[in-house]
Amino acid sequence: MSKLVVFSFLGGDLNQGFPVVTAQLWCQNQFVPVKLTGSLPPAPELSELYRRWQLLYAAVHQRLDRNNQRIKVHSQDITNISVNDFDEVCQQLQANINAWLKFESFQNIERQLRTLLSRHDEIRVIIETNIVLLHRLPWHLWNFFEDYPKAELALSNHEYESPQLLQKSPTGKVKILAILGNRVGIDIEKDAYLLQGLTDAKTTFLIEPTRQTLDEYLWNQDWDILFFAGHSNSLADGEIGEICINQTESLTISQLKNGLKAAIRRGLKLAIFNSCDGIGLGRNLADLNIPQMIVMREGVPDLIAQEFLKNFLTAFADSKPFYLAVREARERLQGLENEFPCASWLPVICQNPTTVPTTWQELRGNFDNTKFVGKISTKGKIATSKSKFWNVLLSTFLVAVSTVGLRYLGVFEKIELQTFDRMLRLGLKEDPDPRLIIVEITEKDIQSRQDMTKGLKSISDSTLAKLLNKLQKYQPRVVGLDIYRDFADPPNKSNLIQLPTELNKENVVVVCKSRDSKYDLQGVKPPKDVPVERQGFTDAIKDPDGIVRRQILMMAQEPSSTCTTPYSLSLQLITRYLSYENIKPKFNEDYVQFGSKVFKRLKPSRSGAYQQGVDLGGNQILVNYRNTDYQRVSLDDVLSNKFDRKSFKDKVVIVGVTANTVSDTWSTPYSTAQQDYQEISGVFIQAQMVSQVLSAVLDQRPILWVLPYWGDILWICGWSVAGSLIIWWVRSLLDKRCAIFVTVVILYGVCAIALLKQGLWLPFIPSAFAVVAGGVVIIFIPSRRQLSTTLQSLVE
Structure with missing residues (x-):
């Protein structure tokens, strides 16, 4: 390790x-x-x-x-x-x-x-x-x-920064700029010979260059290694490094500062100063944040400089880690210490701590992991790279297809729905819808009025008649009665206000419940003599986890059903309210339209997370719950005049029961977020359904919608490919893991923003699964190949 x-x-x-x-x-x-x-x-x-x-x-x-x-x-x-x-x-x-x-x-x-x-x-x-x-x-x-x-x-040094490197295209060759400086009295021909012998390197030699020539080469080309051989010194007690580039010019690092910084930015990873007294050079060049250097601590004899260079290049090019290659080459100098005392003391590394030491393979472009055994053609390396790329695409395609198949089988449905709820709850708390008010019949209202009734009723017909009569005096646009009245109470002619009279007002909508040959053989019939045009069904649909996320706008009734209206209570109330705004509906088998707003139905079997075993019959849409409460007033307060009389004018008034003894409660996406799991009364569900359509038409609030089936497939496959390519592109195992995590986080953010801002429910869970699975495959396959190769080499 x-x-x-x-x-x-x-x-x-x-x-x-x-x-x-x-x-x-x-x-x-x-x-x-x-x-x-x-x-x-x-x-x-x-x-x-x-x-x-x-x-x-x-x-x-x-x-x-x-x-x-x-x-x-x-x-x-x-x-x-x-x-x-x-x-x-x-x-x-x-x-x-x-x-x-x-x-x-x-x-x-x-x-x-x-x-x-x-x-x-x-x-x-x-x-x-x-x-x-x-x-x-x-x-x-x-x-x-x-x-x-x-x-x-x-x-x-104490001060350093991470070098800012530009991305460059790999060439399969280590690009070396070799400066052969002032050679008076020393032999540097052997250094040049050793560099020329590197078959996977392209070495450019500058022999006793001028300052201008050296500067141009540093600025205008990309280099992996900078090499210097010749005379050098450390001045000012080691604070300043100086190299003799020819017999008349000596330059400090500061005099080459701009050119060296440009070379480092363009990818220079290693500098080797195979010259005397290089501590000053190392200290000065470290200030430019070069990743690593090799310098000589003191004056160095020719033979020692040459032997170190030979042994280091042999070990480093043979895939040995940089530090171990330097140690090996340094320690091998000990055999020469009879003639050259302390030779093994001289070579030393200068390192930028923010960088990881480079390898010969990385300098070549990381084309393969084979040992340095000779010249490999660039064409073969590019073919290998392309082969790996196509392997990544193939594995990504298989992961994406498998993910789509699992989704089609409904594997992700439950967790997709739960994630939808969490994203929906990320929305900010909204103001109450000013167009709605609820008249709730509480437990207190029921207990305080024990009138004689026929059948199971929360309040008597006479009390309901008084309520409706009073509401009409305050000019609501429409009144929705979310209370079943399939049986009339015994007539009481002494009452001046009769329920049939109040129910026949043009702005009153009554409810019934559809007969279902599978779940509800009876259904609930509407009040007698109320025309079908003012009837609305209240059938609610739960998802497999018991939560209401959809509403039915329209559906065809069974021929034997006593509830014959094709329209829901919420749609009846919406249509009548918007008629005052001169907005007329357009009904179609696949959508309902109000003005420019189109509410498209969920397609049977394959809409969003709903893939298998969910009834999407009729014209169903998703409910965009408003994170708020609704204005409400109790039955007793209305009959006792304890309310603001202007609160009903031009509004949708929905009358419903909220008493605990009446089993009309439902779970919503917000129920699970409560500290104590809470369900809400059906009348509030009706209010949410009415409010979401009115807000979309009149306030431009987002309508919840899903991509077509092929759109979901493209989205999942797109993220699978993009995520896999990013993970394949990064190098280290840690970086690959981080790439998987970051990609999933970004994906979640995109999906949440799309839902909250545009109402688009994107398939996050299948896409995240494809990204993670694709990443694991990309990480696992090379590891498996490497293990196989290692085991094979051990056997051999």
């Missing part, structure tokens, strides 16, 4: 100590790191030791190789030393570094890290500091790196 440990040295130096040292451990696919805090004491002797080591290093190399033009010894530096003296300083430096890091507070960090790390982990250790001397210290001598053979060190 790949892990990253970042040590930050804050607020101190080697003379004062570091009061705060933090260590952050990041594991693969981990969003939040483990953070540990400690401190380190002053260690001024390290400064002196390193300074002495640095002087002796230069002197020893000058003594062993007097022709070495890379490593300079200044006249004021000591030169009369032996190799044994140098070895002793090396041992002291190593001992002092480990002794310093054994300070108890820092040891607490190390002990906790060791409990979280394994010897088999690939560990990237980054030292984050702005102090030059800390960057120069040979941290690889810390005993920690002995215990973890797959750990390697990198350096970083």
Whole structure:
């Protein structure tokens, strides 16, 4: 498993100590790191030791190789030393570094890290500091790196940002810009030879270029790797890096800043400075947020530079992770330390902590996962990429077809309906519809009036007659009587107000219930002598989960039914109210139209979530519930004149029973959202049905509708393809999982907005299922192939 440990040295130096040292451990696919805090004491002797080591290093190399033009010894530096003296300083430096890091507070960090790390982990250790001397210290001598053979060190400044990279098309070649600078006294021909030997790379050589030429190449082309060989220095105690691009020009990183930033933005991932004293170069280039670099800590002999480059390129191009390739190439230099002491101390990585180290395959364009074994034609790679693309499309098609099939069988129906309810409840609370008022017959009204009645009635005919007579005085446009009156009470001639007289008023609509040979053999007949033109049926339809989401506007009655009207109570009330607005209805088998508003019926068997086993007979539409209560007044208040007399004028008045003893309650999409599950009385359902049509016609409130069957299929398939391609396009497993999650969230948002703003009920659940299933298939198939290949290689 790949892990990253970042040590930050804050607020101190080697003379004062570091009061705060933090260590952050990041594991693969981990969003939040483990953070540990400690401190380190002053260690001024390290400064002196390193300074002495640095002087002796230069002197020893000058003594062993007097022709070495890379490593300079200044006249004021000591030169009369032996190799044994140098070895002793090396041992002291190593001992002092480990002794310093054994300070108890820092040891607490190390002990906790060791409990979280394994010897088999690939560990990237980054030292984050702005102090030059800390960057120069040979941290690889810390005993920690002995215990973890797959750990390697990198350096970083405190300040960094994630580089902003432009997307570029893969070419199958690693594009290398190789700058061969001032070569006086040094051999860099071997470097060029090694770069030319990379068969999957395209190397452009600039031999002792001018500043203008170098700048143009940085600006005008895309590069994956920047390579420099020649003379270089770190100036101002390591704060400034300088490269000698030819025999007369030396440039600092700041003098190439704009060109380098452009190259990084266009995809430059790695810089290799196979030249002397590169700490300043690494620090300066890190300020430009290049992902990673390799520099030499001190002066480097020709042979060491060449051997490191050869071994690194061999390991890196052979698919070895970047850090492990550097460690292997660095440690192989130890075999040359008889002639070149401390050669394995020199190479060091500089890393931007926000980036993941690149691989050779990524630099080539990630065309395949095979080892670097030779030249593979671009044509073959493009064919492989196209093959993978078509495999993705095929798997996506199969997932989409399977999803549509499952939906047709009704597998998603219940959860689709529940999701529809949740989306509907996301709407804002609305004002009450000012066109409606409900006269409710409460339990108190029933108990206070125990008149003699015939049959099961909430109130007597005489009380109902008084109510209707009183309502007419306040000029309602239409009165809907949501109370059955299939049997008349015994006549009482002493009453001046008779119910038949009140029921025959032109603006009164009465109700009946259809006879159904399957569910209701009796039905409920309308009051006697009321013409069919003022009758409306009150048949309600529940979904399989018991919730009312649909209303029937019209339906044909069975020939034997005592309720013969083809129109519902709600449609009768709507039609009469809108007639005052000079809006006439148009009735059709597939729709009802008022003005420009068309209410299309749900098609039998395949409309939205309703796929199997749901009766969509008659002219049914979805109910767009208004998240509000309705203006209401009780029977007693009307008869006792305890109400605003203007509240009935020009309104739809619906009379119905809300008493608990009358079993006329229904569940709505809002019932399940109540803390205690609550059903509402049928009269309120009727009010919702009337209100939704009037609001759509007069207030432009959305009408709920669904796509045609083929439209749903295209929507599901479209999201399946789009989601699968996005998931296929991203690289890492974590990114693929995030892509699935984000795609489903976006899909939910689109569906919710479409429902609330346009009234369009889109198939969210099947589409989300197709996205997730397609993503799992895309993730699973490569993993299965990789596992198969691994097992096959183990067998072989």
